[in-house]
Amino acid sequence: MRVGIVAQKGNSRAAFLAEQIRETLPEEVTIRLDDATAERVDGEGYPVDEMDACDLVVSIGGDGTFLFAARGAGPTPILGVNLGEVGFLNGVAPDDAVETVEAVVAGYRETDTIPSREVPRLRATGEDDSDWSVHPALNEIVVQGPQRGHGQGLDYEVRVDGRVFTTGHGDGVLVSTPTGSTAYNLSEGGPLVHPDADSLVITEMCAAESMPPLVMDGDAEIVIRAEGAEFGYVSADSTRKRFEMPESVTVRPAEEPTRIAEPSSDFFRALGKLD
Known part of the structure; x- marks a missing residue:
C-alpha cells in the first residue's frame, strides 16, 4: 500500500503529525511525503501532483491544505486531519490522527477498499x-x-x-x-x-x-x-x-469526483464554527 501525506507548509504541528504517521505505519506501507514536508522531516519528497499514484492521501492542515492535496490526488481517497478553525473538509481531530490513519490502512490491507464519499468537482x-x-x-x-x-x-x-x-x-x-x-x-x-x-x-x-x-x-x-x-x-x-x-x-x-475518506467532517458541527 502507498500512503501520501500532504502537510500544511510552515506548520510545525502538521510536520510533527506527518512524522508520527510515517513512523507508526507498518514497514510494508510505502510513505510518500510532499516535497515541503519531506524537507522538514528529512525524508524523500514527491510533488503533490503525483499523489494520485497512492492508495490513500492524508491531508494535515486546514481546508486550504485539503484543496491543495485534492489537486494532485485525483480519484485517490483523501483523509483530512483538521488543524484549521472550521474544518468543512477535514473530519479527523489532531489527537486522533495517528490512530485513524492506522485504522484506515489496516482496513485497506484487509479488504482492499477505503470507505469514502464522492463529491463533485x-x-x-x-x-x-x-x-x-x-x-x-x-x-x-x-x-x-x-x-x-x-x-x-x-x-x-x-x-x-x-x-x-x-x-x-x-x-x-x-x-x-x-x-x-x-x-x-x-x-x-x-x-x-x-x-x-x-x-x-x-x-x-x-x-x-x-x-x-x-x-x-x-x-x-x-x-x-x-x-x-x-x-x-x-x-x-x-x-x-x-x-x-x-x-x-x-x-x-468534471469526469472524476474527489473522494473523501471516512470519517469525514460533520457539516452541521462545522456550521456552528462559522463567524
Whole structure:
C-alpha cells in the first residue's frame, strides 16, 4: 500500500503529525511525503501532483491544505486531519490522527477498499483558440474582471443549458459546488448547500443589478460570456489564469469526483464554527 501525506507548509504541528504517521505505519506501507514536508522531516519528497499514484492521501492542515492535496490526488481517497478553525473538509481531530490513519490502512490491507464519499468537482474550459487552462475545482470556478471594485469588473451573460439566466455588469460570476458553498460563495452572499445535494450554485459578485443566486441541477452546463474589459481571470479554487476578452467560459462537472475518506467532517458541527 502507498500512503501520501500532504502537510500544511510552515506548520510545525502538521510536520510533527506527518512524522508520527510515517513512523507508526507498518514497514510494508510505502510513505510518500510532499516535497515541503519531506524537507522538514528529512525524508524523500514527491510533488503533490503525483499523489494520485497512492492508495490513500492524508491531508494535515486546514481546508486550504485539503484543496491543495485534492489537486494532485485525483480519484485517490483523501483523509483530512483538521488543524484549521472550521474544518468543512477535514473530519479527523489532531489527537486522533495517528490512530485513524492506522485504522484506515489496516482496513485497506484487509479488504482492499477505503470507505469514502464522492463529491463533485468543476472543470472550466474556454473557446477553441483560448490559451489558458485550470485544474478541476473542488470548491468553485470564478470568472472576474481585471480587479475588484467600482469600474473594474466585466460585462457578462450567463447561460444555463443554453438558456439565458442573467446578464449584467459586476466584479464577476462564481459557480460553486455544494462543497464550496460554505467558502467563497458564502462570502459573496450565496446560499448554504448541504454537501449531499446534487446541485450547483451561480452567484453574481457585486453586480450593479443582479438576480438572486441560482441553485440548479448538478449536471448543468453553465456558459459565462465575458467582455467589456481588456482581460479577465478564471479561478479554480485558489489558482487563477488570465484570459483576453471577449471570452466564453464553459463550466461543467468534471469526469472524476474527489473522494473523501471516512470519517469525514460533520457539516452541521462545522456550521456552528462559522463567524
